[in-house]
Amino acid sequence: MSKYATVIGLEVHIELATASKIFCSCPTEFGKEPNTHVCPVCLGLPGSLPVLNRRVVEFAIKAGLALNCEIPRFAKFDRKNYFYPDLPKAYQISQYDLPLAVSGYLEFALNGETKRVGITRVHIEEDAGKLVHGDFADYSLADYNRTGVPLIEIVSEPDLRSPEEAKAYLEKLKSVIQYTGISDVKMEEGSLRCDANVSIMPAGSKEFGTRSEIKNMNSFKAVQRGLVYEVDRQKEVLEAGGKVVQETRRWDEHKGITFSMRSKEEAHDYRYFPDPDLVPIIVEHDWVEEIRQSLPEMPDARRTRYVSEWGLPEYDAAVITASKAMSDFFEATLAEYHDAKAVANSLMGEILKYLNAHGIEIHQTRLTPSHLAELLKLQTDGTISGKIAKTVFEEMFSSGKKPAEIVKEQGLVQISDKDAIAAIVEQVITDNPKSVEDFKAGTEKAIGFLVGQVMKISKGRANPEMVNQLLREKLR
């Protein structure tokens, strides 16, 4: 048992996938020429006024409901005041004391146990712009395309007890948000950002230690590394008889350290106050119910169903439901092919391997559920072997062709003709007298080599079961 207990709370910003910005009708689309998706409102020009995009509220409520939150009837906007060139009004429109969703929770599994973390609140706010610094220039350029892109901030209770838990929480949060369809949730592309509040206290203590806030952790891995570093740093400070000070620290990915950005004394006074340009949001109960009805089945419910309905092992069900795209693909395949476990094996085997290698999601490949079902049928009816199936997969991913077509084009149909296989078997026995001798002398594994030789000559197409059987018959 460690001498210290770790206390972590996360603040996660997620960019919402609405077509237009939060307070104007500019598109949210990325990658365009700088300052082309702007208007007087998102540029904060004098005299302009914000008009709330109702879709943003709907999305935030959706997130709140997916995180088991209460949706208060009354919410409002507040201004968070600070100066920075990427913030054209010099205040960010956010929500301070009356957010859209409060008092929820998120459950995730870690090391076989289920952990529940409280969700303090979910609120909406506008994103800032982007500054572009030239390497040798004595100026910076501002791109306001991103200004006014809608964000939700999800604040957890300080319920997380290790960096590992923090990572598991984030992964589950990503999965849940992905299911709701309100965001792409790609941390690497900046549509999910995470700040952490970290403190440590003597094991068994009830009083939290002084916390530091860690910023700039830009991947799930960075979050875990940053937190591990910070927890260790705080331990060292305490062990050396020092005191942890309340401050904001920045994670440096290259150096693998956190360093102080500003102390408590230097902390900004954001002077929050209600935004007089926006009327309060009255959230009608009926609307909340309508949104609740529109929520898809969440990962936990799906996981349970996969176990009870399809008889999948817990582990398989968890892996497949972690990604909505994967889970949807699984269900669509099952509509055309009966064996859930076989589909799960394909998804968790060849397919996941391919996705991980390419860093993409299943819907970004050319593979379709119909094609997977067809491939599995070809295996079941003996047209191709499992080994051949791997070759077909590769071709399916790259060309998007139907498996039957690939099998036909490349002549991959399994050889189940007894005479044809027998001919090859004869040849292999003749060519490998040493292995034949070994087998007859009782070295069982020698048969493996002989089978391999038959498969090699048949270019993998010989029915492996028949090869095995015929070899044993001939060598008896």
Add this chain to the structure above:
Amino acid sequence: MLEECTVAEALKLLGKKEISALELTEAALHRVEAVDERIKAFVTVTRNEALATAALVDAKRLSGEEMPPLAGIPMALKDNMCTKGVLTTCSSKILDNFKPPYDATVVELLRDAGTVLLGKTNLDEFAMGSSTENSALFTTRNPWDVERVPGGSSGGSAAAVAADEVCFALGSDTGGSIRQPAAFCGVVGLKPTYGRVSRYGLIAFASSLDQIGPFTKDIWDCALVMNAIAGYDSRDTTSVPLASPDYTAQLLGGVKGLRIGVPKEYFAAGIDRDVRNAVQKALNVLVALGAEAEEISLPHTDYGIPVYYLIAPAEASSNLARYDGVQYGYRAEADNLLEMYKKTRSQGFGSEVKRRIMLGTYALSSGYYDAYYLKALKVRTLIKQDFDEAFKKFDLILTPTAPSTAFPVGTVEDPLTMYLNDICTIPVNLAGLPALSMPCGFVNNLPVGLQLIGKPFAEATILQAAYAYEQHSGLAKKKPVLSGKGVPKDE
């Protein structure tokens, strides 16, 4: 004299084809040339654009097209309303060379109504002040006495109308900025109900208090202009989705049976005796015309100024934070970002604006928020409740508009004394109510303003009573004599 026409008179002449829009605009431009050197109402005169617009109106008239309601009427805008491609200064150095890429909603509405924009008028910087002396450009003069202030902050618009430089003008009113200069310049000024006129494109001072309204030569014109600018705007979510009536429809209704509350707090010691007398006389007229009057109390009146000077600067401190030298306007030379911010804002803002930004920043600061800003919001509610209570019994509330007549330029140096100018007008903004100022007499040849306050969205009731009084008093016809006095001293 063409330039002396009211909107209604000019429309009649245009309608009968006795004059052209071009003649009317030329007369107005000629008047500006003749008197604005002394009045200094205009920051920008859009001469060429005005002539082009007027010519276009005439071309349409000749072709027999149906004309919009205010076709060919020359007007001016307070220079805190955004005009596409036309310099918009807020009378501040910090908006140096700022030409908005868009029009304010009222500007669009007035264009659709066929008006001719003659130019932009002077104001106290960012509408903060009661005399236009806080303009970073120059001080506007009162047409009744060019040694005196026109009031503020919409002093330029008030003076331009009073001096017959335009048929009407728009101003904005946050704590009295339409009504007090209307009173000082002897014209009609209406602050509509908060939410009645779109604020989109009005450069914000204090968003929860700002409201655009007209300056006109008489009440009928005020109704005509309201018809053009009132209404819901989807670009301003604080504007109210209520249909606005034809404001001329009720004008002839008279005051018989109208119940008028007269709050004693507005006739207290701080109010000039002559002003009180003039207002009392106006009340007597209304009663003689059939209105019922009764003294009432609005007990939280005294808190109006302190509450206003917490809420308005708090909002302003945030609204004006965007003037940081980054995107547009004035930017000071500096070696780094922080220094650029500091220098730009120190050099770009005038002292009254800086005073209010500091006041507001302080009121919103952590540790002071509850004691100042939040408390002020609560008292604001009490002030509003005073009015709600009174309006259960009364249709209108009658008060002086300002505690005195126009004072000489340069004589009020203490900001607190200056703030007291708005003692009668501020509570109305805090309560979001409509109120109008109109001339009700003269003291030493300087106009006195009468304020009529109405229920929310009851501008028509105010105009009805005002029209009845105006018909009786005949004061709308009284004009300042601009020939006598010379050019004001150099500033």
